[in-house]
Amino acid sequence: MFDLLTAKFEDLFYKIRNKGKLSPNDLDSALREIKLALLEADVNFKVVKEFIENVKAKATGEKILESLTPYQHVVKIVNEEIIRMLGSSSSGVSFASRGPTIIMTVGLHGSGKTSSVIKLANFLKTKFQKKVSVIAADVYRPAAVLQLEDMAKNIDVDVYSENNSDPVAISVRGVELFKKSGSDVIIIDTAGRLHIDENMMDEIANIRNKTTPHQIYLVLDAMTGQEAVNIASSFNLRVECDGIILTKLDSDTRGGAALSVYYVVKKPVKFVSNGEKIDDFDIFYPDRIASRILGKGDILTLIEKAEKVVSEKEAKGIEEKIYRNELNFEDFVAQIRSLKKMGSIDKIFSMMPIVNKSKIFKKVNLDDSHLSHIEAIINSMTVDERRKPHIINGSRKKRIAKGSGNSVSEVNKLLEQFSKTKQMLKQFSGLKGKFKLPPGNF
Amino acid sequence: MQKLIKNLSYIWNKFKNDRESFWDELEEQMVTSDISINTASRILEEVKNHVYRENINNLEKVKSSLKQQIIEILKCNGDSKLNISSRPPTVFLIIGVNGVGKTTSIAKLANMFKKNGKKVLLSAADTYRSAATEQLQYYAEILGMDMVCHQKFSDPGAVVYDSVEKAKARGTDLVIIDTAGRMHTSYNLMEELKKIKKVICRRIGREVDEILLVVDSTTGQNARNQAELFNNSLNLTGIILTKTDSTSKGGIVITIKNDLNIPIKLITNGEKLEDICYFDPVRFTELIFS
Ligand SMILES: Nc1nc2c(ncn2[C@@H]2O[C@H](COP(=O)(O)OP(=O)(O)O)[C@@H](O)[C@H]2O)c(=O)[nH]1
């Protein structure tokens, strides 16, 4: 919790400090930072270059240099640009106008095709009341058919599979059967393949030719690096894809691959998968990805949110107290409450402009219950104790521990952390005047 | 695996005419291989220094300086070979995020040790993913080795416990434990792995012989986060880099080694049982330059 905030402070102060007007040089350096952020997010190098050129043209056109908060303004333009790009093609679900909708998924090994087939089937079944069936066309990976069957059973969807047969024949016969049995949607689960494997690429081209799917989705792991563009364009070249299913977004990847792929093959992300559970699946919202990719873009949202919750005046008061080293547990509880109002800690954390989240993660208990826990301890203190934490001695500690249902060592831990935070804040406030304490932090 | 630096000779004329843009292009090519921008600039700083110090103006020498820097990062002081205990059973724990190639790599490793005359037991501690046990079972059968498994959704710690006990009873040389894929950011699932590790340590009375993180070479910068968080929770002994038969360059392992000093121990390059070998920094570097 506390380390997390330290990092947050540092980043906010140094990166979004209010610089007044921006010189052309400042614009360049802001863009350089954004370029690095995009590279760190795995956006393809060539795409980054082009993208930055576009933004630069736009930013210059918009008289950004005269804006009051120029750095934020640049970030905003970038953010909007990414959203515009990712959202410019129509997304969402589409069905064949006549007969069953045939969907085929393709992609590299382990990208999440089989899970996505099942999640999509469930999605169309529950949200659109479609009768969905699936075809097991992966004959290579051991137990792949079993995997599909097992998952299909859970959502009560029919599977077509064959032993010792080839994927093209299986797909053709499966489609025939499900057409007859009146399925609304038929999804073909293909094997993972490298985009450079000619024979295997021929195979999906053949399946496509023989079954003429209405939609072909490339299933792409959101953690994919610089090669994402080549992978996507190879698949697109052979079987013209209609869209992307972006998986594993529950990781802490920034997901820049999505932007690269859009840039190069101009195919929209249709669905996202963000977990292993059946309903960890949704249609795609461009703004969510945009802020992830940019990382820093979310600072704006965070500040806007915080401003709504904590009034300027309140923030000022706290700033003063920090300066005079008078911060106490009452302020602390107020801050915890406003943090809680902002949403789950996980979400706030994911919005923070911290480059190295992983380092912090190891020390931070991201559980919201952790906050409630702290709050409970503080609630067991008397008013005097909250205002003057230094008076808390051994017997008081015992009482507080008992009252809040915690151990004394947990009370000690909180006191220690509190005093460290106070020290740290004091150091920051020594630099007072150079920058403003953003509201909503303690 | 494709070349790291596509065509140094193509940009070589820039070395003489426009040195800055030569370095920029080089950096660009390195970043394109998923080396982090930080690592790339660090490497290039060293190369530049070397070039200016020695007054180098020949392509081969620049190249070899670059290679040397990368080899320097990748090589490890200790032995990069796998740690085999003198008190069997040796235990390997294989972990990683979802779909990177854990189970397949385990089959390949098992095959490798079997060929060396070792008695291997596979432990199906991925009790979560559909048909995960059946996938490992398939390999156990074709390799003709023991496998310990429980029911779906049962406690993986219990599978591991049984596996080690069975290995002890049967005089097995090596136990390889397959685990469910998990995100490094999932607190609960990382705790589960710590518990598994504890079970093994108690059973064998020492540290786990190898805790190997499987990294997909197609992964970008996130692989570094994976390595860092898995390492924080479990103290990794090494990395298996998979799917190097793809066009990705796997440059992120250079960053992982540079930043976290976790050695790369094995690489895999295909779906067949034989598609695995020990990692050799010199050969790997030659490969990405060839
Ligand atoms: N954490 C997480 N795991 C996923 C997601 N999608 C798929 N997986 C897992 O990734 C692994 C590979 O998925 P699978 O569907 O078998 O991939 P396929 O080889 O492309 O068919 C499995 O362990 C899945 O449970 C996701 O969105 N998040």
Ligand SMILES: Nc1nc2c(ncn2[C@@H]2O[C@H](COP(=O)(O)OP(=O)(O)O)[C@@H](O)[C@H]2O)c(=O)[nH]1
């Ligand atoms: N091309 C290629 N595919 C691989 C390699 N290693 C694993 N795979 C494939 O990647 C997919 C996921 O592998 P699996 O071992 O099930 O991953 P796990 O979820 O981490 O256990 C399967 O389709 C494997 O055949 C490799 O080195 N090269």
Ligand SMILES: [Mg+2]
């Ligand atoms: Mg599959």
Ligand SMILES: [Mg+2]
């Ligand atoms: Mg597995």
